Structure formats: structure tokens, C-alpha cells
Amino acid sequence: MIHSFLMIGQSNMAGRGYLKDVPPILNESVKTLRNGRWQIMSEPINYDRPTAGVGLAASFAAAYSLKQKVAEIGLIPCADGGTSLEDWSAGNALFDHAVAQAKLAQRSSNLTGILWHQGESDCFPERAAVYQEKLGAIIKQLRLELAVPDIPLIVGGLGSFLTAGMYGKYFSSYTAVNEALLQFAKTQPDTYFVTADGLNANQDQLHFDAVSQRILGIRYFEAFHNRQHIITPLTYEQEILNTIYNRAQTLKEKTILLEHRFASGSITQDEFVAELAAIQQ
Amino acid sequence: MIHSFLMIGQSNMAGRGYLKDVPPILNESVKTLRNGRWQIMSEPINYDRPTAGVGLAASFAAAYSLKQKVAEIGLIPCADGGTSLEDWSAGNALFDHAVAQAKLAQRSSNLTGILWHQGESDCFPERAAVYQEKLGAIIKQLRLELAVPDIPLIVGGLGSFLTAGMYGKYFSSYTAVNEALLQFAKTQPDTYFVTADGLNANQDQLHFDAVSQRILGIRYFEAFHNRQHIITPLTYEQEILNTIYNRAQTLKEKTILLEHRFASGSITQDEFVAELAAIQQ
Numbered sequence: 001m002i003h004s005f006l007m008i009g010q011s012n013m014a015g016r017g018y019l020k021d022v023p024p025i026l027n028e029s030v031k032t033l034r035n036g037r038w039q040i041m042s043e044p045i046n047y048d049r050p051t052a053g054v055g056l057a058a059s060f061a062a063a064y065s066l067k068q069k070v071a072e073i074g075l076i077p078c079a080d081g082g083t084s085l086e087d088w089s090a091g092n093a094l095f096d097h098a099v100a101q102a103k104l105a106q107r108s109s110n111l112t113g114i115l116w117h118q119g120e121s122d123c124f125p126e127r128a129a130v131y132q133e134k135l136g137a138i139i140k141q142l143r144l145e146l147a148v149p150d151i152p153l154i155v156g157g158l159g160s161f162l163t164a165g166m167y168g169k170y171f172s173s174y175t176a177v178n179e180a181l182l183q184f185a186k187t188q189p190d191t192y193f194v195t196a197d198g199l200n201a202n203q204d205q206l207h208f209d210a211v212s213q214r215i216l217g218i219r220y221f222e223a224f225h226n227r228q229h230i231i232t233p234l235t236y237e238q239e240i241l242n243t244i245y246n247r248a249q250t251l252k253e254k255t256i257l258l259e260h261r262f263a264s265g266s267i268t269q270d271e272f273v274a275e276l277a278a279i280q281q
Numbered sequence: 282m283i284h285s286f287l288m289i290g291q292s293n294m295a296g297r298g299y300l301k302d303v304p305p306i307l308n309e310s311v312k313t314l315r316n317g318r319w320q321i322m323s324e325p326i327n328y329d330r331p332t333a334g335v336g337l338a339a340s341f342a343a344a345y346s347l348k349q350k351v352a353e354i355g356l357i358p359c360a361d362g363g364t365s366l367e368d369w370s371a372g373n374a375l376f377d378h379a380v381a382q383a384k385l386a387q388r389s390s391n392l393t394g395i396l397w398h399q400g401e402s403d404c405f406p407e408r409a410a411v412y413q414e415k416l417g418a419i420i421k422q423l424r425l426e427l428a429v430p431d432i433p434l435i436v437g438g439l440g441s442f443l444t445a446g447m448y449g450k451y452f453s454s455y456t457a458v459n460e461a462l463l464q465f466a467k468t469q470p471d472t473y474f475v476t477a478d479g480l481n482a483n484q485d486q487l488h489f490d491a492v493s494q495r496i497l498g499i500r501y502f503e504a505f506h507n508r509q510h511i512i513t514p515l516t517y518e519q520e521i522l523n524t525i526y527n528r529a530q531t532l533k534e535k536t537i538l539l540e541h542r543f544a545s546g547s548i549t550q551d552e553f554v555a556e557l558a559a560i561q562q
Contacts, residue, residue, distance in 0.1 A: 263483075
């Protein structure tokens with residue numbers, strides 16, 4: 001049975017890292033929910049906007065696969081750029097969409113965790129003050145509707161780069177949101193906080209860059225796996241990533257990559273046939 | 282109120298045309314449902330696989346916008362590559378996913394049409410023989426669950442190139458499926474058939490190329506708009522396409538394109554600021 005994870009939040013959960021900046025992650029044990037069914041994962045996983053790219057879920061799932069070699073992992077992409085906690089209120093379209101996707105996933109998987117990253121759109125003092133209360137209401141209703149009362153929830157901090165960019169004035173309350181996320185995790189059952197310390201952004205100073213998203217995914221996995229808060233960067237996060245990158249591709253994975261190159265017009269039919277014969281030897 | 286269209290079927294509805302082969306279509310009046318909410322359309326619209334590309338929906342919507350200048354158009358992408366009629370049976374995940382998406386769309390739009398393109402996975406004599414019956418059951422249940430009993434349904438023919446490629450042996454019954462689609466449209470209320478005659482494929486001889494998808498979208502629109510079957514290529518289809526391509530971009534559209542270039546790292550912040558000032562003058 002697939003172990004599935006619901007991805008909710010805003011753009012840094014959807015992922016805006018540049019694909020060209022990091023080695024690809026392909027693992028035949030890692031799937032994404034597409035149209036209610038499981039397909040082999042490829043990035044972008046969470047295609048909410050044309051700018052969707054690398055998020056934290058790919059390295060999260062790859063790290064899970066390293067530890068749980070027999071399990072298949074399923075990602076349920078429901079994050080949406082620029083959305084506030086208010087947008088995520090129960091009964092609104094985003095919430096109901098996520099519930100519908102998760103219920104479709106539950107037909108063929110065990111819903112095993114919820115991955116949340118959000119808060120940039122709530123970086124105002126009056127919003128930060130009610131962040132814990134509002135997030136609590138969303139998560140309570142989500143666990144209820146999906147009948148997963150004890151499911152672990154991982155929440156991640158906002159990047160300290162936010163105030164440095166051309167949009168910096170909108171994020172002066174980001175530390176208050178981070179404190180709310182940490183306190184929420186410390187006071188709620190089955191909830192764990194992950195720091196964004198040491199991570200970097202794209203030139204817009206809004207979105208984690210691809211290298212940082214890969215690391216954030218490792219931190220999310222460690223928080224999930226060990227059921228603990230990750231308050232400081234992990235000494236071994238790059239080592240886990242290297243193990244993921246250096247994993248030998250299976251025949252099936254090589255075939256999938258080759259089929260994509262043919263289907264997208266990158267190689268001719270003759271090249272496809274020749275390369276297919278070569279990898280099948 | 283947005284006029285919305287449900288996109289269902291297999292890979293040629295999802296779209297596998299190469300984006301590089303055709304001019305882009307961007308129109309601020311044309312939206313796509315993402316996570317239950319409407320976003321400005323960008324291609325690929327129907328991101329079911331990493332090979333998703335140009336489908337028929339973009340030119341369909343642009344042609345609609347030419348004729349209905351006051352309306353906003355909404356596309357609901359639910360097509361999925363490689364799927365058979367059996368996969369689309371009511372109660373299966375694909376069907377229930379499409380219903381859930383359409384219901385979310387109905388909160389903020391009038392569901393105005395259903396666009397169907399499917400059949401490559403049913404090119405076997407025994408499947409072609411029951412194609413009309415099975416499609417009829419799917420559409421009947423869909424209209425019932427969405428409470429749109431008279432909604433127009435547009436169905437398109439399969440390409441005659443299918444038997445020419447390296448996978449050609451799987452498609453020897455494609456003419457029987459086309460005949461079933463035509464007879465279905467002729468005998469069912471509010472159903473119209475669109476020919477694929479004269480259209481071409483990618484090198485795989487499976488998927489309409491991008492130029493052909495643009496034309497197919499015009500034919501789908503004409504079938505919808507005039508409530509009639511399109512049995513032969515239209516003499517004016519390229520003319521409509523040229524009008525779409527030559528439409529002047531609005532300030533909002535120029536801004537969106539510029540923001541995408543910045544967010545995806547194609548231009549620096551200084552270039553972004555300078556170009557934004559230039560287009561806003």
C-alpha cells in the first residue's frame with residue numbers, strides 16, 4: 001500500500017526552485033497523484049502556476065524511500081501560490097479541493113502525513129497574532145474530514161531572506177509568523193516544526209532556491225521520521241542528499257527518462273530505438 | 282460569470298504538442314482551474330504527465346473569446362494520458378476526479394460545455410463495438426451528477442496517422458472508433474463530432490503536433506458555437522488562428538509574461554524593473 005502525503009500551503013510548498021539548478025530526482029517508488037491516480041513522480045510536482053519548479057517534496061520522498069525501502073510513496077500536490085490562511089479556511093475552494101484530492105488518494109493509499117508550508121501571505125502583525133488559532137482550525141477540520149485524527153503534521157519556517165528583496169516591506173512580520181509556527185508545533189499534538197535557517201532564495205528573495213528546497217525536504221523528512229522539531233540545520237543533510245543523487249537508476253527509470261525524451265521531441269525515433277536496446281542489454 | 286468547459290479524455294485532449302512549435306496563446310479572459318480556483322491560462326493546461334504540452338483547449342478558448350468578447354472562459358483540465366473508456370467508467374477515480382473538479386468550478390462559473398477526445402486506447406474490434414454504449418453511459422452519468430442535462434458535448438476523431446508509426450499495429454481499428462464517435466454524435470442529443478482529417482502528428486505518430494492541436498481547437502469551437510458536426514476541415518480555420526496570434530497583448534498580459542520571466546530566472550531584477558517601467562508608460 002502506498003504511503004501518501006498531502007502537500008498544502010503556498011508557493012514555497014508548491015516549489016519555485018529552478019529545475020536547472022539541481023540534479024533531478026527520479027525514483028520509481030515515488031508517485032504523484034494525477035487526476036486521482038498514481039503516476040511516477042516528476043518535477044514540477046505541484047503545477048499550480050507556470051513558474052512551478054523544485055519544491056521540498058521530491059527530496060522528502062526520496063529520503064523516505066531510503067529509510068523505507070519496501071514502501072511506495074505518494075505525493076498529493078494541493079499547494080497554491082500567494083494564498084493566505086484565510087484562503088485555506090474550511091469550506092473555501094482550496095480546502096475543499098485538498099480534501100477531495102486526499103479522499104481520492106485514500107482509495108489506494110494510506111494517508112501518512114501532512115506537509116504544510118505557508119505564512120508569507122500572513123506577515124502582518126494582526127494576522128500573525130491569530131495564525132495559531134486559524135491554522136489550528138484548518139488542521140482540526142482536515143483531520144476530521146479525512147478521518148486521520150493522529151496524522152503527523154510537519155510545518156516549516158519562513159526564510160530570513162524575505163525582508164531583503166524588492167518586496168521586503170511586505171514581510172516585516174515574518175519572525176512573528178515563524179514564532180507562531182514554532183509555538184503551534186510545540187503545543188499541538190502530532191505536529192513538528194522545521195527551521196528554514198541557512199536556506200537561500202531565488203533572486204526575488206521570495207522563494208527558496210532549488211538547492212535549499214532539496215535541503216528543506218530532508219529536514220521535513222527527519223522531523224516526520226523522528227517525530228521531533230528540527231530547530232537548527234542538520235549536520236548530515238547534505239550527506240543524505242548526496243546518497244539520493246548517487247543512487248543508481250533502475251532499468252524502469254532509465255526507460256521512463258528515455259520515453260520522455262522521445263515523446264518531447266528531444267531525440268529521433270531511431271535514437272530512441274537504439275538507446276532503448278542499449279539500456280535493455 | 283465565467284463560462285467553463287470540462288476537458289476529459291486521454292493524451293490528445295491533455296495535449297502533447299511541442300510548445301516550441303507554435304506561437305503562445307495568452308489571453309487574460311481565459312482561465313484555468315488550479316486547486317479549485319481560476320488562474321490566467323498558460324500552457325501546458327492539462328499537466329497530467331511531464332510530456333504535457335499544447336492541446337486543443339487554448340485555441341478553443343481563444344476562438345471563444347473572439348466571438349464572446351465580454352465573457353471570461355474557464356478551462357477545467359481532467360484528461361489523462363493512456364486511459365481507456367473503461368478507466369473513465371462512472372465511479373472510477375478519473376470520473377470522480379473530473380466530477381469533483383467540475384463541481385468546484387461550478388461554484389464560480391457556468392459549466393457551458395464538455396470537450397472529449399479519447400479512443401486510441403480502445404482501438405480493438407471488441408472495444409470499438411461497445412464504444413457508443415460505454416461513452417453514452419459515462420456522459421449520461423456526468424450530466425446527471427453535474428446537473429447539466431443539456432450541456433453540449435464535443436467529441437473529436439482520431440488521427441489517420443495512428444497506423445503509420447512504430448506503434449501502428451495497436452491502432453488498426455481506429456476507423457471503427459471514429460465511426461462510433463460520429464454515429465454517437467449523430468444519434469445523441471447535444472453532441473457534435475469534429476473531424477481530425479488533415480491533421481498531423483509528432484514523430485511518434487501518436488499525438489497531434491502543436492500546429493494540428495491549434496487547428497483542432499478551432500474546429501471544436503466551431504462545432505460548439507454553431508451546434509453542428511464538423512465533417513471536413515474548415516476553409517477558414519487558419520484565418521481564425523492568425524487573428525488569435527495577431528491580437529495585441531494587453532498591459533496585464535505583458536506584465537504577466539514579464540513576471541514569469543523574472544520568477545523563472547530568465548531576467549535579472551534590474552531588467553525586470555526596467556522592462557516593467559517601459560511597458561507601463
